Amino acid sequence: MANCDNISSIIDRRLFTEEDIKLMCKRLGKELTKEYAGKDLLVIGALKGAVFFLTDLVREMDVPLQMDFMDVSSYGDSMESSGKVRLDVDVQTDVKGRDVLIVEDIVDTGHTMKYMKDLLASRGANSVKCCALLNKTERRVDDVDVEYYGSIVENEFVVGYGLDLAGRYRNLPFVGVLKPEIIAKYTK
Numbered sequence: 001m002a003n004c005d006n007i008s009s010i011i012d013r014r015l016f017t018e019e020d021i022k023l024m025c026k027r028l029g030k031e032l033t034k035e036y037a038g039k040d041l042l043v044i045g046a047l048k049g050a051v052f053f054l055t056d057l058v059r060e061m062d063v064p065l066q067m068d069f070m071d072v073s074s075y076g077d078s079m080e081s082s083g084k085v086r087l088d089v090d091v092q093t094d095v096k097g098r099d100v101l102i103v104e105d106i107v108d109t110g111h112t113m114k115y116m117k118d119l120l121a122s123r124g125a126n127s128v129k130c131c132a133l134l135n136k137t138e139r140r141v142d143d144v145d146v147e148y149y150g151s152i153v154e155n156e157f158v159v160g161y162g163l164d165l166a167g168r169y170r171n172l173p174f175v176g177v178l179k180p181e182i183i184a185k186y187t188k
Ligand SMILES: O=P(O)(O)OC[C@H]1O[C@H](OP(=O)(O)OP(=O)(O)O)[C@H](O)[C@@H]1O
Pocket: 046, 047, 048, 049, 050, 072, 073, 074, 075, 076, 081, 104, 105, 106, 107, 108, 109, 110, 111, 112, 113, 164
């Protein structure tokens, strides 16, 4: 395990500052307010990565909505997807006939998003769209529509604002890239 005495000792580069993220949430909140006006919206957050983005995003949305969560994971302690999505905790809400918006921190290979979209659609949701803070298009394996996103991100492993490496660094208030020597401690 790598120690994290302070942020500057582990971060190589900051890609998205707190201000950048705030602006993305505001822009997306406005777009989603238009999209879901007059609809019976159910927002589903993908735990654990989406937790900060979801709570900031929904507070920028001026529509009545309900929230639920699904705990899905496929990375474990690795920087590569296992290719298998594990559903640890399911939603408690009946999605039949509902307009569903899945909120994610990142769409990378697309395995997780495709899994969630297919599952919720198979349960009879009226519509299933998604909103991700980051869209790592270069790494896509599964062809899945990402209807709303904050920014495209290059093919680098990022942490912060919910995004983790082996469960750590989620609580950084910005998104950045770890120093190579920190990554090395997790990959040897
Ligand atoms: O597009 P993909 O290649 O599937 O990657 C994206 C998914 O991977 C991460 O979750 P992870 O499995 O690490 O679980 P976590 O959200 O609990 O960190 C991230 O939060 C997304 O849910």
